[in-house]
Amino acid sequence: MNNYELMVIYTPILSNDEFKAATKNLKKFITDNGGEIVGDNPWGLKSFAYPIDKKTTGLYYVLEFKAAPSFNSKLQIQMSRDESIMRTLLTALDKHAVAYNARKRNGESTNVKSNSLTENTEA
Numbered sequence: 001m002n003n004y005e006l007m008v009i010y011t012p013i014l015s016n017d018e019f020k021a022a023t024k025n026l027k028k029f030i031t032d033n034g035g036e037i038v039g040d041n042p043w044g045l046k047s048f049a050y051p052i053d054k055k056t057t058g059l060y061y062v063l064e065f066k067a068a069p070s071f072n073s074k075l076q077i078q079m080s081r082d083e084s085i086m087r088t089l090l091t092a093l094d095k096h097a098v099a100y101n102a103r104k105r106n107g108e109s110t111n112v113k114s115n116s117l118t119e120n121t122e123a
Contacts, residue, residue, distance in 0.1 A: 001036070001066040003093040005101070008079070009058040009086045012045060022084055023061050029078055035067035039105050058086055064093070064101055 010022060019042075027037050043060035052058065067075075072090060079088050093101070 002069055003038070003064070003066055003098050004072075005091045005093055005097070006063045006065065006075075007089040007091075008061045008063070009052075009088070010061065011053075011084050011086055012055055012057045012059055014059060014084055018084070019059050019061075022082070023063075026061075026063065026079075030063075030065050030067065030071075030075070033067070033071055033074060035065050035071060038064040038066060039101065040064070052086055055086070 008023075008026065010019060014022065023040070023042065027040070030037060041062045043062060045057055046060050047057050048055070075090070076088075079085050
């Protein structure tokens with residue numbers, strides 16, 4: 001089984017209960033087809049950089065799971081049938097991304113150094 005991260009953008013017209021039900025159905029579909037949920041992270045309502053389907057916001061949801069490679073096509077078909085889903089992004093994770101996500105979920109340091117110019121306070 002491979003590790004995957006799925007980002008789903010749901011339509012903003014869903015109520016909180018409908019959003020929870022939609023994410024629960026997605027997780028159930030994955031587990032019913034032999035997948036294993038590793039973690040999930042509902043981001044909530046976010047603004048878009050440009051309108052999608054004449055909407056300027058969407059409900060973001062990120063899900064990390066393990067599944068067989070053959071499952072991806074079934075998942076894409078299932079998500080395309082769901083009218084509440086506006087966009088999806090399915091990414092295969094390598095061992096480094098899996099370790100990073102595990103540290104992040106556990107609240108540990110991710111050991112990523114920032115090269116931001118705002119850190120330099122010297123004038």
